[in-house]
Amino acid sequence: MSSDIAFETHLDVAGESRLHQHLRHFWHPVAFSHDVSDEEPVQGELMGERLTIWRHDGEVRVFRDLCRHRGASLALGRIDRGCIRCAYHGWAYSESGVVVDIPSRPGIAESLNVAVDSFPAAESAGIVWACLDREPRFPVPQLPVLDDPTYTHLFYEPYDWRCSMARRVENYFDFSHFAHVHHGSLGDRDDAVVADYEVRRVGGEIRINAGPFLEFTDNPKNEGLKSGGGTYMAWKRYRIFMPNTMLLHSSAGPDGEDYTLFVAVAPLAPRLVRCFTIQSRNYAPDKDKEFREFQALILGQDKPVVESQRPEELPDDLAGEMHVKGVDTGTLEYRRWLIEISNGHYEQAPAADGK
């Protein structure tokens, strides 16, 4: 008699938990390198797992954020002579996670043989990465331009959104939204048609060459690119490092201007992500303030829309949403690969020819 009510306001808990289970096998960003010192630990989170991030002899360490004694957060503790010491009762953990000192009963730590879980950790692209499994499957994303002294690099303050990792990542190479959400800055409502573009898998990445897109020059990103008339045709090359990172390379201007945007998205918990963004450019070195304002404008336009998307995770079934031929090819390929991952298939594609 009564039809089934669709619980749209409820998260697809089973679907998300399956994806999160498989995402444990991949590298995820947990902090900017420059925020992790050998003086005090910082806290991070991945898929509901709280983490303590710290540095020992210059090397980053990522522990489960849970003292074995009474479950306090180790990130509240301090780094003391190469150990991390819990704030509650002073238990000390070595760089490998082993309890080496219990101040209330000196001498018993050696006989206890207790340790906190230590996860694989790496540094790349100015970011600390962690993997919740012993054997990370795909390589850590790289950002070689960081080593180029002719570029200016802007590390944006990390920010959290109430959405899933996949919805956040897709938004970057969702080509038909620029004209609408970013009308007047990255697109024009009256020029909304998206030309066909190229999508392929290379190693653990999806690569996309797309364009040209009409952009406006009255913003710091494009004002150095002299094309006259207030608008500019942009080509965009993307590398999407599965499953959570994207690198946008926007075409150079007439004088070889070059712009890249690197975004790594950490799935913190259901409906919650943290985004680490690095922008690099070889022009307008003194325009950091303007670029920050531009970033705030663009994010402010995207945030309410992306946070509104339902279901929060991408539908398991590609037919759960509609895809416009030639327009949504990039996001469709991303979804296909995520579905493979959530089914336990972690194969990389062949490397690019001649590279």
Added chain:
Amino acid sequence: MLTDKPGSVEEDLRFYKCLDQFWHPVARESEIGDAPLLVVLLDKHLTIARINGVLVALDDRCVHRGTSLSLGAVEGSCIRCPYHGWAYNADGEVIEVPANPAVSDSLSVGLNRYQCVARYGLVWVSLSAQPMFDIPVFPHFDSSDFRVISCDPYEWDCASVRRLENYVDFGHFAWVHDGYLGSRDKPEVGVHKTWREDGVLRCEATVVEPPSGKMKKHLSGLGDLITARNEYWIYMPHSVLLDRHFDGGARYVLFMTASPISSNRTKSFWFIGRNYAMEPEADHEFLDFEWDILGQDKPIVESLTPDVIPSQLGKEMYVKTADAVTLGYRQWLTEISDPGAVQ
């Protein structure tokens, strides 16, 4: 392992799931301006908009990328999604895909459109194409004999059926509303005549109670006790009209209609009517009194466990006469939610 909330482990939602067969209020008409409005009814997100002067209720989720359409805009005779500019007509059909205009005509997909009308200054929606009963009747709303206040709606963390029951729970007045609607010195509940009429559960009782401050002020010649004949119309599933007749012809009317947002969240729309002290300056006295009453009820009703009334009626207890209306209400809910189970 803590299991301190009985019923929280396995919630029985039968009396929630049956609610999609009825009209429900979802907003005040004044909230529907130029922009679409997001409302949630029975866990379903809906966009309410006025297109060419007509109220329209559509699924709030763009079929393309699941975006909330209520973030978009009404443009001429369509609603446009903010993300990629897909346009929907009033029937929910996709009429434009800007990124690839050629596909617009070949698409045969769209959003569900639901029945949606305005009445009593509220927007009403039925998720069912054939709702079981009509929208509740509230005749005082348009009557020049009454001054009717359309009050600010409120949301409680409770099930809509529990909200309704609280309104017609005659045993609680003496306790929760001691000194307002009853007295702990006199907690007995008299007989309430209860019967059904069409889609309405009727109930009538004459009560003798100490008059509240506002009554003393506005109804002249009152003693320490007043006599009131209370007539109730309970419109299934959870609207209630109370018409109180006092000696001398004075009448005080409350109309409350509950909207189920989810199984444990309810928005109540309500009205106060009266045929005495009709000057607008007196409104706040009646409002203050009713908000006091609501403040007394809210923590109690939000604490009820399980959230939704258990469909096995024997899981809770009933006091003869005092709970007669509650029991009559639950029996009707049982018939509605599972017609086959009742002979």
